[in-house]
Amino acid sequence: MMVEHNSRRLRPNPPSPTQEDLSLELPARATASDCLVIVTARNEAERIGATLAGLALAFPGATLFLADDGSVDATAAIARAAGARVVRSERAIGKGAAATAAARAALRELGEPIFVLCDGDLAESAGELGALAETVRRGHADVAVAAFATRVGGGVGLAVGFARWAIARRCGLRTTAPISGQRALRAPALRAVLPFAHGFGMELGMTIDAARAGYRVVEVELQLSHRASGRTPAGFSHRARQLADFARAFLARR
Numbered sequence: 001m002m003v004e005h006n007s008r009r010l011r012p013n014p015p016s017p018t019q020e021d022l023s024l025e026l027p028a029r030a031t032a033s034d035c036l037v038i039v040t041a042r043n044e045a046e047r048i049g050a051t052l053a054g055l056a057l058a059f060p061g062a063t064l065f066l067a068d069d070g071s072v073d074a075t076a077a078i079a080r081a082a083g084a085r086v087v088r089s090e091r092a093i094g095k096g097a098a099a100t101a102a103a104r105a106a107l108r109e110l111g112e113p114i115f116v117l118c119d120g121d122l123a124e125s126a127g128e129l130g131a132l133a134e135t136v137r138r139g140h141a142d143v144a145v146a147a148f149a150t151r152v153g154g155g156v157g158l159a160v161g162f163a164r165w166a167i168a169r170r171c172g173l174r175t176t177a178p179i180s181g182q183r184a185l186r187a188p189a190l191r192a193v194l195p196f197a198h199g200f201g202m203e204l205g206m207t208i209d210a211a212r213a214g215y216r217v218v219e220v221e222l223q224l225s226h227r228a229s230g231r232t233p234a235g236f237s238h239r240a241r242q243l244a245d246f247a248r249a250f251l252a253r254r
Helices: 048-059 075-081 095-107 123-137 157-169 186-194 199-212 233-251
Strands: 035-041 063-068 085-088 114-119 143-148 183-186 215-221
Touching: 035 048, 035 075, 035 095, 035 233, 048 063, 048 075, 048 114, 048 123, 063 075, 063 095, 063 123, 063 157, 075 085, 095 186, 095 199, 114 123, 123 143, 123 183, 143 199, 157 199, 157 233, 183 186, 183 199, 186 199, 199 215, 199 233
Parallel strands: 035 063, 035 114, 063 085, 143 215
Antiparallel strands: 114 183, 143 183
């Protein structure tokens, strides 16, 4: 379904046992008293402050956790100064392992909040993520995934294309944003997808595991921005690591 860039409409897949055909307007900001936010980051000192500020606007009063994957810059210090609880590894252990540690710590909190997961490089655009929590709160999805309304950077599409194919192959789900790190889900769904897959395979594995467990996965198009890797040697190296982790998560889910 085509979606205007300044709207927030659900982008569901065709009907399946775990999905519904939905279309609705969502408010920009969700009530945050029942939300807990987990931000994943590695060496994001330049953007983590703006990301946390955006999240504070979208989820006023919500508890914020930072899953720090062994950053060697000031990422953790900036997050602590902003009031976030930091779950940090002393060395790089991969996004999936770092996020798993933070999620398990967050699950020990009282109550059954809506968990919002996001990447540390969204900067001010993190303020748009309230729509994900609202989608789950209204019961329109068990797992809400943000799809970027505007593509930012990227390569030739091989890694993302493989991720789409892998998800469809393993659970029959067709996705627009198979590796988006911006997600909202309730505690039972979060428990069902832990531990997260290794490294960059986290989101691919989460989608497959959630769909196989019977949870409804719905995409929500949002105006988000992030620090994109371009068509440079460093960018292609990053996407090669992603692809390896995608393949690992795919092969682990037969």
